[in-house]
Amino acid sequence: MAQHRSRRWAWAAGSALLLAAAAASTGLYTLSSMGITPRSLGPYLERRSAGHNAVIEGVGRTAREWLVRADRGEQLPGGAAWSGTVGMQRGGTTTGSGKPAPGADEVLVSDSTGLLRAVAAAAPGQVITLLPGRYQASRTIEAFHPGRADAPIVVRAVEPGSVQLEIGAGEGFRISAPYWRFENLSLRGSCPKAYYCEHAFHVVGDAHHFAAVNNLIVDFDAHFKINAEKGRYPDHGLIESNTLRNDSVRLTTRPVTPIDLVTASDWVVRRNLISDFIKGDGDRISYGAFAKGGGANNLFEQNIVICEDRLRGAPGQRIGLSLGGGGTGKEYCRDGKCITEQTGSTLRANLVASCSDDGIYLNAAARSRLQHNTLVDTGGITVRFPESSADLAGNLVDGMIRSRDDGIVRLDDNLYTSAARLYLGSHPYRALFRDPLALDFQWREPAARRSNAGDIGPDLCGGPRPAQARYGAFEDFGACLSRP
Numbered sequence: 097m098a099q100h101r102s103r104r105w106a107w108a109a110g111s112a113l114l115l116a117a118a119a120a121s122t123g124l125y126t127l128s129s130m131g132i133t134p135r136s137l138g139p140y141l142e143r144r145s146a147g148h149n150a151v152i153e154g155v156g157r158t159a160r161e162w163l164v165r166a167d168r169g170e171q172l173p174g175g176a177a178w179s180g181t182v183g184m185q186r187g188g189t190t191t192g193s194g195k196p197a198p199g200a201d202e203v204l205v206s207d208s209t210g211l212l213r214a215v216a217a218a219a220p221g222q223v224i225t226l227l228p229g230r231y232q233a234s235r236t237i238e239a240f241h242p243g244r245a246d247a248p249i250v251v252r253a254v255e256p257g258s259v260q261l262e263i264g265a266g267e268g269f270r271i272s273a274p275y276w277r278f279e280n281l282s283l284r285g286s287c288p289k290a291y292y293c294e295h296a297f298h299v300v301g302d303a304h305h306f307a308a309v310n311n312l313i314v315d316f317d318a319h320f321k322i323n324a325e326k327g328r329y330p331d332h333g334l335i336e337s338n339t340l341r342n343d344s345v346r347l348t349t350r351p352v353t354p355i356d357l358v359t360a361s362d363w364v365v366r367r368n369l370i371s372d373f374i375k376g377d378g379d380r381i382s383y384g385a386f387a388k389g390g391g392a393n394n395l396f397e398q399n400i401v402i403c404e405d406r407l408r409g410a411p412g413q414r415i416g417l418s419l420g421g422g423g424t425g426k427e428y429c430r431d432g433k434c435i436t437e438q439t440g441s442t443l444r445a446n447l448v449a450s451c452s453d454d455g456i457y458l459n460a461a462a463r464s465r466l467q468h469n470t471l472v473d474t475g476g477i478t479v480r481f482p483e484s485s486a487d488l489a490g491n492l493v494d495g496m497i498r499s500r501d502d503g504i505v506r507l508d509d510n511l512y513t514s515a516a517r518l519y520l521g522s523h524p525y526r527a528l529f530r531d532p533l534a535l536d537f538q539w540r541e542p543a544a545r546r547s548n549a550g551d552i553g554p555d556l557c558g559g560p561r562p563a564q565a566r567y568g569a570f571e572d573f574g575a576c577l578s579r580p
Contacts, residue, residue: 133475133496134519135452138163139411166521168473169533171408178535180576181558182400183339183369184312186256208232215239215269221247226281228258236267236298243275245305253280256310262286263316268296272325277307285315291348294318299333299360301325307334315342318356322363323389329430333363341371345410349378353421355385359430361392371402373414380412384448386421388459390430392439394419396446398556398569400576402535403451403474416448416474420459420484436462436483445556445569449473449532455495458484458503468552470568471495472525472532476512479503490552492543492568494526509546511567537573542566 138160145156201219205211206227214224220243243249251269253259261268261283268283278297285293296313299306299322306322313319319340322330340354352375355365365385375382384401387394396417403414420437437460444467448455455474458464460483468490471477476495479486485504488497493512499505511525528543530536549565557575570576 133515134163134167135475136413138167163519167518169523169526171404172533173408178369178371178400178402178405181578182367182398182556182576183337184256184310185337212237215251217241218243218249220244220249220275223250223252226251226253226259228253228255230260230262232262232264232286233268234264236265237269239269239271239276239303240273242273242302245275248275248277248305248307250277250279251281252278253282256280257282257312260284263293263296264288266292266294267298267321268316270298270300271303271306271330272301274302274304274306276303277309278311279307279309280311282312283314290315290344291317291346291350294350295321297321299323299330301328301330303330303333305332306330307336308338309334309336311338313338313340313354315344316354317346317348317350317352319354320356322357322360323428324359324430329360329391331361331363333360334366335368336364336366337368339369341369341405342373343406345374345376345407346382347376351375352382353384353386357385357387357391357394358389358424358428359391360387360389361394361430363387363391363394365394365396365399367398369400369402371405372407373403374407374410375412376410381415381422381453382412383415383418383421383457386418387441388419388421388437389424389428390434390437392441394438394441396441396443398554398558399446400556401446401448401451401455403449405450405535408450413453414451415453415457416451416455416471417443417446418454418457418459419443419461419464420457420480423459434460436460439463441465442467444468444553446470447472447537447556447569449535449537451475454478455493458486460484461486466491468549468565468567468569469493470537470556470570472529472537479505490546490549490565490567492525492528492566494523494532511543537570538577539573543568 142156142160145152202223203214208231218241264286283296287293294317296316296319346352354370370384373382401416419441424434440463442465446469449472451474453475455471456477458479460481464486466488470492472494474495477497480500480503482502487506489508491510497512530538530540543566545564555561556569
């Protein structure tokens with residue numbers, strides 16, 4: 097009889113384990129198919145348990161802590177900001193310097209009043225040079241005279257970091273005419289209340305062929321805001337080698353996105369360092385950079401996006417790069433419909449790290465190309481809605497690649513992590529790096545090479561890429577740490 101009871105208990109225990117395994121498997125499959133990562137499920141459970149009795153609230157908090165830690169590891173306090181060959185270079189501009197040509201019309205400026213006058217009176221081919229010092233702008237500086245393709249208007253400092261512009265207005269520069277270029281400047285939002293400072297640069301309407309190169313821009317909601325005006329579109333822009341960050345949480349309900357690109361097409365966003373864009377009020381959703389509003393053929397390449405560097409642990413959702421963002425009202429769309437938010441745009445050779453939500457998010461973004469990006473400590477890549485279609489090749493993703501709501505994903509030789517491993521706290525691709533949570537992305541064990549990657553575009557750190565390239569954005573991150 098005792099032996100019979102023992103067999104019966106063993107059978108019951110075995111059945112219970114099988115049922116538990118089946119339930120766990122079904123749960124993981126459901127979470128995976130819905131694109132729900134541990135880092136998003138944990139805060140959701142905590143929010144749903146809020147307002148109930150102390151036991152239920154305690155369970156919610158414990159679930160969040162366990163799930164987020166399994167997915168993200170121990171989030172250490174932020175250290176010193178990363179610096180290297182991506183972002184503003186103290187040695188000077190990296191491409192197409194605005195240094196006056198011999199005989200060019202150079203206007204020297206030594207104070208804020210002189211700057212306002214020089215910009216208001218600018219003519220094609222002029223180079224407005226700010227002498228070293230600190231400038232205070234309590235009202236928006238309007239750039240409304242056009243340059244020309246062969247004679248752009250340039251606003252610059254001779255030496256990067258030698259000119260500090262303290263912006264005390266909602267917008268620093270408002271550019272509404274074509275062919276303006278800004279380089280080597282340092283701009284900081286210095287409004288009476290921090291959230292009054294919305295944009296360092298507002299590029300609107302007819303301001304096509306705008307360029308911002310090698311600037312340091314700190315403490316704004318949207319460091320660059322680009323949008324249509326009166327049926328004109330500021331196409332063909334360039335944002336290159338800038339450092340964009342915030343030194344504190346933005347306590348605002350307005351959008352917080354350092355590069356907020358709406359309706360414009362044919363922009364190049366390259367070699368920028370973007371970090372710490374945390375929205376503290378409202379929906380608490382923020383992005384490092386996005387393009388939306390019905391534009392096309394925009395390129396984001398060789399950027400480093402660190403959602404949480406100096407600032408870590410705040411509530412909310414931080415997304416690295418996006419085509420489509422959170423969507424656009426039809427009245428603001430380029431075609432008045434926004435059937436697609438983006439068409440034919442490319443994200444390649446970017447490093448995205450330390451994000452509380454997706455590293456890359458596609459929302460109604462058709463014919464997108466995602467090539468050789470590296471994502472570490474993010475929710476991964478999401479392609480959402482039937483209007484979205486994306487070709488993914490050579491990406492190294494410490495997270496999931498997933499379709500949501502019938503997004504079309506075409507995978508060609510990528511490395512990414514399954515949902516099951518994330519929920520178990522297993523991160524094989526994060527483990528390839530020396531110390532990614534401390535922003536050290538040098539190899540502990542180099543990623544595998546692709547058998548024949550073909551022409552894959554640039555390396556994040558600037559070196560050549562062989563046909564048998566490593567997965568992800570770079571061959572050797574050490575090349576990003578040494579300045580030219």
